[in-house]
Amino acid sequence: MGNEHPAVFEIIPVRNRVSAEVRTARMSDPVFGTVFTEHMAEATYTAQKGWHEARISPFGPIPLSPATSALHYGQAIFEGLKAYRTPDGGAQLFRPEANARRFRESAARLSMPEVPEELFLGALRELVAADRQWLPCAPGTSLYLRPFLVATEEYLGVRPAEEYLFGVIACPVGASFPGGAAPLTVWVSDDYTRAAPGGTGAAKCAGNYAASMAAHTQARNAGCDQVVFLDAVERRYVEELGGMNLFFVLDDDTLLTPPLGGTILPGVTRDAVVRLARDAGHRVIEEPYTLDQWRADAASGRLREVFACGTAALVTPVGTVRSAEGEFTVNAGAAGPVTGRLRETLTGIQYGRAQDPYGWTLRLG
Template identity: 50%
Template sequence: MEVKFIPAEQLKEKPDENALGFGKYFTDYMFTMDWTKEKGWHNATIEPYGPVSLDPATMVLHYAQETFEGLKAYRTKEGKLLLFRPEMNAKRFANSNRRLCMEVLPEELFVDAIATLVSYEKDWIPTAEGTSLYIRPFMFATERAVGVHPSNAYKFMIILSPVGAYYPEGVNPVKIYVEDEYVRATKGGTGFAKCGGNYAASIAAQVKAEKLGYTQVLWLDGVERKYVEEVGTMNAMFIIDEKIVTAPCDGTVLPGVTRDSVIQLLKSWGYVVEERHLSIDELMEAGRNGRLQEAFGTGTAAVISPIGKLNYKGESITINDFQTGEITQRLYDTLTGIQWGKLEDCFHWTYEVK
């Protein structure tokens, strides 16, 4: 891929690695590329990070044809630059675009664009414990038109952000509110796609949970509001009677890269993983009688986030004495160990950026 480079007049001062937060700082450069029916993919450019100019009639502003991804870059002690399973993000991005009738970006082009930008911005990859460079690829409709139809033009972009922990609790347990008023997704909808509309629709429940003192929302299915699906920004897993139970990816749950990695790790360690519909009643009963041993969320941003408390219809259950469980901690240590190059990558998950 031929990429045009436009140098910045002045580079930014890098932030304190021990006070990064999440998504607050952005690097010097961003990647942009356009697609039109006439030219296909063209105009690949690395340019200074800055505003994007849009016509008021740009279709994304009206009809929300927009998709995005999230992954991270890590720097090892030896100085290697690693991505974690970027081909999985590329496949999911393509599936999201298909669902929203958007042009599909070839998977190899997706990975190549990320690697090229990360290589340019390698000095922005932080090295403090628990930090990384968050990568946000996204695409949106750019045709100037009012009227519902697939756009005839799109812009693909990548921005980068040095980050610390996603949740203020870090790797400590979070409190989760089980949402039974609003719904996130139903079969036939866009629940499996990573598109902004899904997240916009979830904010009302998130605000509600935060007002009640909870960090995140656990969604139930959109038809019966009976079966556990996923947490707002993570897939959810529960250890009940020594078995790990998680919702199946059957159209309403985001097929998480971390979720898939965790399932593979657990199976390699000899654990039974059940991808099945788990009712909230079964989950709460397991919590009452002590059979719910651990619970955690999985996602790129937080990696593994222990769940210490669930609240459903006014009833709260505390999980594992509000402590990070042994299996949860082992998963976090193993995944981050592979991502930062501290542990052997037996699954060949990492991708080295040259």
């Protein structure tokens, strides 16, 4: 298998599949990212052969040398998307081509080989087909898919690796936050920033998340659900909420979201929300917004709602903002109607309950 037609997968099935009873028990109330399906997708890249050895194989450990370059220099990227159960018992993905494109962009930023769209989408299709019984059907549940790409060359020199592993694993998931769509309480980080101009903020690379852990710990210690990151230059402008994008709903029905600019991850859900909001009659603007503006607009009533969006969180309201300077609330800490309508529209398309006029969904059967 070469670079032009890399999507023919060898299927290596699990010999002894878990029983229906065991599978049902594991899927009954899964904590996000803790219960995995029985197979994984894999493909290998070398500088000499390009992409080859695409396969669906039993989920299990990946053998790596202690000198594997990813362990030392951090060439590792990933994506996140979901397969949704439709009302007729089928399955579909939401905008997987956008995830494939962002995956290629992340790879290019980290000097890694780009995974062709055909290979990326083929891995998703084949894995969901192999583990279709793990696709949950309870309301609000889905099968989370985690594509990843890591450097596997056994080499300690400082240069881009010449060998890589592309993989996809899957796990059944329920709601991302225990309170479902209940408003989040968030912590504003004064000590840490997520990304700086010229850095890797627009790439979905592992190092970005490692660097955010200390801020997330501060947020948890402050009794908060998530952390708000400010810009790295002036420490004034709101950028991201953890791994999610933020939207501010103003009293004239305008939706404001921070501009991407290379330091904010271009969210697939963010892009969909912009389109849905505009089609619903809202004015959507992308412009800088400071923490001081957030606080003042919440106090004056100009700011009506705030919500975060992402693959895991979908569209989730933000109610309370805490920082070293104290706390304030938006809309008395309650969810708002714009957030609710956008969430319902988005999830309706994702789960196949509503018509998809945008061609965003990919039917898997």
